[in-house]
Amino acid sequence: MSEEVQIERESMEYDVVIVGAGPAGLSAAIRLKQINPEINVVVLEKGSEVGAHILSGAVLDPSGLNRLIPDWKEKGAPVSTEVVDDNFFVLGEAGQVRVPNWPMPPLMNNHGNYIVSMGNVCRWLAEQAEALEVEIFPGMAASKIVWDGDRVKGVVAGEMGLNPDGTPGPMYEPGMELHGKYVFIAEGVRGSLAKEIITRLNLSDGHEPQKFGIGMKEIWEVDPAKFQKGRVIHTMGWPLGKNAGGGSFIYHFEDNQVLVGFVVHLNYQNPHLYPYMEFQRFKHHPMVAELLEGGKRVAYGARAISEGGWQSLPQLSFDGGVLLGCSAGMVNVPRIKGNHNAMISGIEAAEAAAAALAADRAGDRLEAYDSAVRGGDIAKDLKKVRNVKPIWSKLGLWPSLALGGFDMWVSNLTGWNPLGTWKHGKTDAAATGKAADFPKIDYPRPDGKLSFDRLTNVAFSFTNHEESQPCHLKLKDPSIPISVNLPVYDEPAQRYCPAGVYEVIEGSDGPRFQINFQNCVHCKTCDIKDPSQNINWTTPQGGDGPNYPNM
Template sequence: MSEIERESMDYDVVIVGGGPAGLSAAIRLKQVNPELSVVLLEKGSEIGAHILSGAVLDTSGLDRLIPDWKDRGAPVTTEVTQDNFYILGPHGQVRVPNWPMPPLMNNHGKYIVSMGNVCRWLAEQAEALEVEIFPGMACSQLVYEGDRVVGVVAGEMGLNADGSPGPAYEPGMELRGKYVLIAEGVRGSLAKELIGKYDLSAGHEPQKFGLGMKEIWEIDPAKARPGTVTHTMGWPLGKNAGGGSFIYHLEGNQVLVGFVVHLNYANPYLYPYMEFQRFKHHPLVADLLEGGKRVAYGARAISEGGWQSIPKLTVPGAALLGCSAGLVNVPRIKGNHNAMLSGIAAAEAAAKAIAAGREGDELTDYEADLRSGPIARDLKPVRNVKPLWSKLGLWSSLVLGGFDMWVANLTGWNPLGTWKHGKTDAQATGKAADFQPIDYPRPDGKLSFDRLTNVAFSFTNHEESQPCHLKLKDPAVPIAVNLPLYAEPATRYCPAGVYEVLEGEGGPRFQINFQNCVHCKTCDIKDPSQNINWTTPQGGDGPNYPNM
């Protein structure tokens, strides 16, 4: 396809991704210099369509970006009033008191939000500053000149299933910039390309991930407690995997119910989606949801590597922002504030460089800010929590991790140093022969649901005549390697039922139902053979989350 001629447009800064990092960068660029030309490209059908987050928002990023956000009507109104933490068993729970936890774990003064709606509001602020925002524009390629990133290809549409141009083919455009800011979110395809091409992870720990699944429920008004935050650990995962849940009470009798499974689990028979469905039958949760109805569902990978897994962030002409860089604080279950702070820092570095007459070089000021400023102060004290959990299990990590965080909180020094993660999540997957299959109860259709029924509540849509965006490096691997060695875990780790092994006369075959894909990226992360490459489908396709 390299011979295709495309029109091009030039900007000062091109931003890929309409999440909190990209939107914050766009706004800050215009605040620093209203004359800068800034374009933001979003693959979702609208800003917010692909945003999925818990979310309890630490407003530190928003405070810095738009200090008068309350007066401007930001959809940030449900302040946390109660903060609960439980360890679950199969039939009951033990509440962990708040007093032994370091102050950084306190959610009081934070806000329960729909991050999708926050991003929609941020987009309005950006457009008021004359940022050009183009939703439905998937960025499928980076454009290079020599060693430098000079832009992206966006808006290519109308390809046939075999990749050839169809009758309604549109080649898309090259959008070129003095700097390109990559804010695609977790495991974005362009960020993955840059990390590989420039070896940005050299000298850093591998990135670690979790799979976050979320439902929005409308519950009995008598049970609604706006401002209440509940987190749990323990059952149903037990020793099978790390992870936990969140239950956040919004206004309007809505409850955000989420479940996170760390993707470094060993048992290939683990079925994260069914663990989530089973969790809702715990008495603590079932009593809350009884008589209510689920109104939305979605799933998203979460970067969990923390401080030691942040790669080098700059290459000539481009920089990684937000979850493309991996800035989530795992014990706090928060990353939106750091995403916004990274967008602000990258924007200030780019604006300064352009004012000095530079372009296409590395934004070293951005990297320096991230590694010494508020993001570093947020992530460094908690850097051992995730590796401790992975290596020692839940209880030991609670004790040791709590001790390490407390000392770091009081002194700025981590007594446990910096623990390493070791294996990637793909490498952590064990052989099927070493484990027993897990028997999961059937969903009851009231509290728990099968995958395909729930995917309908993500409002996902893909044009079916386009090429499959889930690329197999070797089509033979799923049946020849993954099935005999790992019982083909793609049929279970995918929270949208994209992958199936079908039996036929000629033996088993691997089927990809890409139309179901909710763009969570779990397959790209967890496939033990690293044979699946997630790429962008045409713009506007995928989930259409209303207010995740």
């Protein structure tokens, strides 16, 4: 018996339905109302409140905000910590070498940018949207696409109260179908609806596969004597070395709070690599430890980062809707910035949709949006840096700094990339090697002062899932983790998950695979990195997941 036959849902009609109250979705909603206050707009947010699921570094390039709300300062946007000191280091185990700023292309300069909490920026954007009479529904997870043939007609949102086996429980609420003349998908990285749409409509055909990193972040309150408001530090090198690409950020924010983050590119080969423990080890580097000693960690979180850039942008519009921001993959990897492009994508989509609605169109492709992204500011931002990531992946850190830097410099000066367009090649899942071909890595035990075990840290993400609901981490074949991933890859899910969701437990009948979905911080790494591509991340019921206060 199909769910579609059994479950009847009420429906609501809107001009534009937006899935996700991040910078892309909220910018789109605001811009639509700026153009025409009569446009009927709804924003659906799976987090318990706007900002609850937002995690970003973040040093914000204000170009998107300037375009959306030019008087944001006067309106009290939480964007006030301007970058005053910009530093880049290559780390060794016991020391560091500072890379001077002068040889770097101007696009790498952070002066004029702001250290922010994007969660708080999104809360403020939501206030601006609501003042324009945008309807925003937090705690409303959009769990299904409503299809009309190959046209996206709307989404199902607010379904709650399912039993663990997926059948309706005693408190079941079927949710509603929200239909839109256009549906904007702004779920963030590797969202379940975007994944379905991209696959079904073959939107990535002719483009490189998307690439990803896993970003982990802690907020620390440090000794006021060590705090330097507006200071930005980025590092590369130790502890990752040749095991993986990636690096760190340390941002001195406000109120003696320092944002400490670590990114590991997910195309690493050694399945024994443990990204979370690489982050914890990083904090014991003398330069970092000196800053954090005597301080207190107050928050933790993790999320995947889209890293494919220009080559990996799929077709952005389809019949009935568009992909915005990180749902499409608009992060500038060397700058570690994507929020400005997410906001610009929302603006461009809103302008294309408003023009279509004014012309009495509905449900068709907003090709003007594709053209605006591929010929506008987002393209200018991403094209200049398009070869840095693939050079790094293929040749390593130092060639990437040299060749990638050369390519960025020439592109910055002329608009032309002398190295052409390098390809990414394999997906991150396919890049995973066999366990027998790589050495195991010995990680020090966390000391409980600078470094922490995963479960202790997950408590600082304030994550909660109703345990009686179905597990939202779906295995296509439940036998694969033990029959394939364990003998071939030493089941890397035990390590690549930054929240301790996956365990292999030895019992009298042999090993079994356990999923602790209550711990999930919605980073989507499992959906990306599982070498058998056996894990499908789906959205849990609305309001569940992390509750980030100011990430």
